[in-house]
Amino acid sequence: MSKKILIIPSWYPNTDNEQVGTFFHEQAQLLNNNGFDIKILFGVEKELGFFEYLKTRLKQICNKDNAVNITYLKQDPQAYAFNIYHYKKWRVKRKLKKSKKSYQLAFNSITEHWQPKLIHGQCGANGGIYAHYLSENTNIPFVIIEHQTFILDYYHKKIQRGIRKAIENASKIGAVSHHQERCILMNNMNCNPDIIWNLMDENKFQIDTNKTNDKFTIATITNPLLIKDSETFFKSLEAFQKICKDDFEAIIIGNDAFNDISKANSSYFESLAKKYNVFDKCKFYPQVSRSEINIYLQRCHVFVSTSIAETYGVAIREAMLCGKPVIATKSGGVEDSITVEIGVLVNIKDAHAIAENLLKIKNKELIFVPEDIRNHIINQSGKDAFIKTMTDFYN
Template structure:
């Protein structure tokens, strides 16, 4: 019988934003088709005014049951959601306590005819906190894989306490890179994380066919946060423009609308490009489908990542599956996959070094094998490698 796994993600693709947490769904889908029986449970958080909260509470009391939906989250595997309402002026401690109780109510509803053998939290905040609570009440072991930047002091003290208790009481802890493992342990956590590289699905990305001669094309995927340091990318274009005799193009994919894709725009990046006088070299895409991103990756010449910190670097690995060399800052997670045969590492904020290496790649002073780059990633975190790693982790 396939082992039953209940995944508690900290975010997940949904009707409002199909791209957020896509890799959580892709991983669950692959595992569900290869020896596991996977279900997703996710509470959609809403903070509301006092009168609306009272109305919703009375409504819930009269109905005497919690409504579980299978339409809001993207399906396959089965993904169940419930609305989690809190009064917006409650203290953080009360909100967290309320959400944990709502997760337990939802758990009791979905486990009447299907009981998990293991609970898997995707990220400690706050999926790990909820998984730990469910584990204690229902006597089911739980594991956590940490994906996001692990800065404990970023959180309210009650969330910090919940994260620490979850991490230190989990059956197993996973980290998506050696850098991520180090970050967890630097917070004085009493645990020993396994390194679990994210799935990079070779069936979704491929090396593009030869294309007619065109402008040298540089690609990045980012969003306007200091941790992505997009200004260093733009400054590298400015420096490259000063030393490159030929025309070139930069493709910038990204926006800052994490929760509402209808508000996606490129205004932040456009402002930076104008500031550094490279606007005419840039093409901006606020939002693309996975298929459109694949197409852009196949036709670019090089992928650039200028992050200050990357827990893993999904976009970097997807570019490598397309056989593209990567120039990346020494941001942590990407360093597990970038070698002399797959790309170039530079120091943080070193726009000039990026520009010099762009020119070296353009002029073929350094040459990379697309097949070597792709095969390296497949061997490290392709479908078979990921299934094997997760099977060992779940046992």
């Protein structure tokens, strides 16, 4: 009989944004098809003004509108969503208490005929906190895999305490890189994390040199958050333009629509491109499907990441599955996969080092074997490797 696992993600693909948390969905889907019985439970937290909150609560009471649904989240495996409404002026303590109770009610409704043997919180904030709460009330063991940049001071003190209690009481803790493990332990957490590299599905990304552009092409996937340091990317293009005699092209995939993909645009990146006089070299793609990412990656000659910190680096490894060499800053999680045989690591914010290595790759002073790059990632975190790692982690 398949082991029943309830996953509580901190974000998940939904009808408002199909791109957010896609790796959570892909991991759950693979496990559900390979020896596990997986279900997803996710509360959609919404903060309302006073009268809107009263109106919503009255509607809930009159219509008994507290049920979970399978229409909001991406399915396969079965994923249950439910709404959690907060009055926006409530204190964090009250909001957290309300959310915990809402998770318990939703849990009760989906476990009448299906009882998990393990609860898996994806990230301490706040999936791990809710997993811990449910575990305390049901005596079902729970585990946490931490994916986010682990800076406790970012959170309210009440959330900080919740994260610490969850991590220190979990049956097992996973970290998606050695950098992430170090960050967790630097916060004086009483735990011993296992390294659980994210799934990199080799079937979704392929080598196809026939689709590579004739013009030398650089690609990046980013967002406007400070931690991605997009400005250094455009600085590196400016520096490259000064030392490269031939024409080149840059593909920039990304936007700032973290909640609503319909609002996706490239205005932030376009302004940086103009600032550094490389706008005419750039093509911007604010909204790209998973399948389209594969196509754009195959067009490029090299992928560049300029992050200040990466807990893992999904986009970087997707490019590597396409056989593309990567120039990346020493941002943490990427360092587990990039060696001198398959890519280049440079210091954070070193735009000139990026430009110099772009020129070496263009001029074939640096040569990498696409199959070696791809196989390195498959051996580390491809489908078979991920299933084995998670089977051990869940046991």
